[in-house]
Amino acid sequence: MSADPTWSFAAHLALLSIVxxxxxxxxxxxxxxxxxxxxxxxxxxxxxxxxxxxQAAPGPNVLVTAxxxxxxxxxxxxxxxxxxxxxxxxxxxxxxxxxxxxxSDAPWKKITMQGLAPLTVGLVIASGVVLAQGVSAGxxxxxxxxxxxxxxxxxxxxxxxxxxxxxxxxxxx
Amino acid sequence: xxxxxPALRPPRAITCRSLxxxxxxxxxxxxxxxxxxxxxxxxxxxxxxxxxEFTEVLSIAQILPGPNIANVAILLGTRFRGTAGxxxxxxxxxxxxxxxxxxxxxxxxxxxxxxxxRRVFVGIAAAAAGLILGMxxxxxxxxxxxxxxxxxAIVALGAAxxxxxxxxxxxxxxxxxxxxxxxKWRA
Numbered sequence: 001m002s003a004d005p006t007w008s009f010a011a012h013l014a015l016l017s018i019v020x021x022x023x024x025x026x027x028x029x030x031x032x033x034x035x036x037x038x039x040x041x042x043x044x045x046x047x048x049x050x051x052x053x054x055q056a057a058p059g060p061n062v063l064v065t066a067x068x069x070x071x072x073x074x075x076x077x078x079x080x081x082x083x084x085x086x087x088x089x090x091x092x093x094x095x096x097x098x099x100x101x102x103x104s105d106a107p108w109k110k111i112t113m114q115g116l117a118p119l120t121v122g123l124v125i126a127s128g129v130v131l132a133q134g135v136s137a138g139x140x141x142x143x144x145x146x147x148x149x150x151x152x153x154x155x156x157x158x159x160x161x162x163x164x165x166x167x168x169x170x171x172x173x
Numbered sequence: 174x175x176x177x178x179p180a181l182r183p184p185r186a187i188t189c190r191s192l193x194x195x196x197x198x199x200x201x202x203x204x205x206x207x208x209x210x211x212x213x214x215x216x217x218x219x220x221x222x223x224x225x226e227f228t229e230v231l232s233i234a235q236i237l238p239g240p241n242i243a244n245v246a247i248l249l250g251t252r253f254r255g256t257a258g259x260x261x262x263x264x265x266x267x268x269x270x271x272x273x274x275x276x277x278x279x280x281x282x283x284x285x286x287x288x289x290x291r292r293v294f295v296g297i298a299a300a301a302a303g304l305i306l307g308m309x310x311x312x313x314x315x316x317x318x319x320x321x322x323x324x325x326a327i328v329a330l331g332a333a334x335x336x337x338x339x340x341x342x343x344x345x346x347x348x349x350x351x352x353x354x355x356x357k358w359r360a
Contacts, residue, residue, distance in 0.1 A: 024240060025308070030340035049294040082267065097259070098251070112352055171292050
């Protein structure tokens with residue numbers, strides 16, 4: 001607990017890297033738990049805002065760890081955090097790449113994907129819930145989040161348009 | 174390298190530099206997810222893979238731990254140019270967008286205290302939460318209508334939101350269980 005935030009954040013991300021399924025969004029609830037609840041390095045609202053910025057910026061979603069790290073660890077953390085989050089899984093994949101497994105219809109692949117899908121779904125929804133709680137803007141915040149959720153799930157509106165709508169709503173309320 | 178359709182780039186023409194440049198374009202073009210751009214660049218623009226090969230690589234990338242697009246970069250880089258290729262592809266994918274993110278991080282820090290911007294930030298934060306929820310809903314609709322799948326999704330949600338169990342435990346517990354169920358009740 002007394003450890004430097006940059007390195008304890010990096011160590012936590014490295015651990016998550018190995019168990020990450022279904023992309024960065026499934027890891028957000030745990031990063032939130034670690035950064036906001038356990039250590040209090042950021043407020044829930046700051047955390048949710050940084051996630052929003054990462055979605056609006058060009059680049060892989062995992063770079064949200066750079067935005068988060070920078071806020072309490074400066075440039076060092078902004079570079080160390082994404083590296084810590086990418087490197088362990090990358091080494092595993094690099095090792096796997098030498099196995100040269102072929103065949104997209106191999107049954108083990110299909111079953112593994114089907115087996116992991118429900119876990120991914122649960123964790124992605126958890127991400128949304130945790131972030132909505134973090135916004136801490138009371139009922140209007142939840143209403144806005146729910147409206148955007150429905151719009152993005154059931155219409156073909158561009159995500160950036162929905163973020164812009166959120167920005168406008170925030171300004172006006 | 175196996176035989177490929179004539180439209181494909183011969184593997185010798187795929188240099189580390191072209192891997193880095195190709196993945197840099199993928200990394201920099203992705204707003205709200207890079208996979209559609211990845212397909213466009215890898216299959217249509219560069220001709221590194223056929224559609225079928227791309228699907229194959231992607232399906233492996235999705236099963237392995239780590240961001241899908243990073244895994245695609247490593248698998249392709251290794252396949253065409255070994256270790257150096259993997260490093261080039263991964264570097265191309267992450268370094269240019271990281272520079273953009275660093276600028277963004279500084280700007281956010283600089284302006285976070287401005288009162289009207291704070292309100293705007295609250296709005297976009299709520300919208301971002303909504304976008305992720307919406308993605309979860311879309312994925313949920315695509316799940317197989319089987320009791321075990323619904324149960325695992327609900328347990329994962331509860332573990333992360335209500336019980337706040339550290340994620341490694343959730344994955345170590347539920348991933349093997351999910352795969353077992355998918356095998357046991359396979360269609």
